[in-house]
Amino acid sequence: MFETLTKGFRNARNRLSGVTELTEENIDQALRDVRLSLLEADVEFGVTKAFLARVKDKAVGTVVETTAKTGKRKVKIGPAEQFVKICQDELESMMAFEGEAVDFAKKPKPTGIMMVGLQGSGKTTTSAKLARLLETNNARKPLLVAADVARPGAIEQLEVLGEQIDVPVFSIPGGLPLEICKRGLAHAKKLKCDLVIYD
Numbered sequence: 001m002f003e004t005l006t007k008g009f010r011n012a013r014n015r016l017s018g019v020t021e022l023t024e025e026n027i028d029q030a031l032r033d034v035r036l037s038l039l040e041a042d043v044e045f046g047v048t049k050a051f052l053a054r055v056k057d058k059a060v061g062t063v064v065e066t067t068a069k070t071g072k073r074k075v076k077i078g079p080a081e082q083f084v085k086i087c088q089d090e091l092e093s094m095m096a097f098e099g100e101a102v103d104f105a106k107k108p109k110p111t112g113i114m115m116v117g118l119q120g121s122g123k124t125t126t127s128a129k130l131a132r133l134l135e136t137n138n139a140r141k142p143l144l145v146a147a148d149v150a151r152p153g154a155i156e157q158l159e160v161l162g163e164q165i166d167v168p169v170f171s172i173p174g175g176l177p178l179e180i181c182k183r184g185l186a187h188a189k190k191l192k193c194d195l196v197i198y199d
Contacts (some may be wrong), residue, residue: 005091008037009084016080022062027083027141031056042125047115051094064097073171104138105194110188113139124154128161129197134195135167143193145184158199168193 012030019026031052038048068106080173112113115123127182130143144162148154155171162169168191170184181198188196 003062004037004041008034008040009087011037012087013080013084016083017078019079020063020077022059022083024056026059027059030083043123044088047094051090054090055083055086056067058090059083062086063095082159089167098186104140106188107194108192110143110194112185112198114195119151122164123149124157124199127158127197128165128167131162131167131195131197132165135165140195141191142167142195142197143188144169144192145181145188145198147177147184147198148178148179149175154199167170 011033014034015030016022016026034055038051039045039157043051059082062079103177115127115130117123123195127144131144134140135142144154144158144167146158146161148158159169159171170180170187172183175183184198185196
């Protein structure tokens with residue numbers, strides 16, 4: 001995800017290099033680059049649209065021409081770099097958690113999270129992102145359970161995502177969802193996983 005966003009921001013910055021002021025006209029293509037990278041990273045369309053509107057609102061009219069010292073060298077900062085900074089700030093704001101902390105079960109008992117929603121709404125990708133987030137930020141040991149037997153390719157997709165983020169995936173090809181979930185929980189206990197995400 002972050003590689004895709006980095007590429008989009010880099011393309012946007014390159015499009016804006018040399019401009020002296022950020023205007024609606026010259027940031028349209030840069031916003032398009034950012035939009036494409038967000039959508040490629042599976043960010044929901046409505047969230048992407050709102051994000052871009054906030055970036056555009058803050059960026060239009062920005063005139064920056066200064067230098068900053070980084071270590072032993074000076075770096076020129078212009079509107080292109082400021083545009084990327086605005087995007088970064090908005091991205092951090094968008095991803096900030098503004099709610100109560102998750103109430104995890106006491107270890108070693110695993111906490112279960114079941115992903116539900118319409119087909120095609122991004123549950124499988126979100127399951128992997130959630131596993132990675134909770135593993136990194138909450139020191140959890142997750143197990144992904146592939147229980148979506150209705151959607152062709154769902155199990156394979158979760159296995160690929162699990163491999164990419166180095167999180168184990170439990171699946172029973174051809175199994176029933178209830179059986180998969182029960183055996184997945186038992187497998188989590190065996191692996192000493194303290195977080196089970198049922199996709």
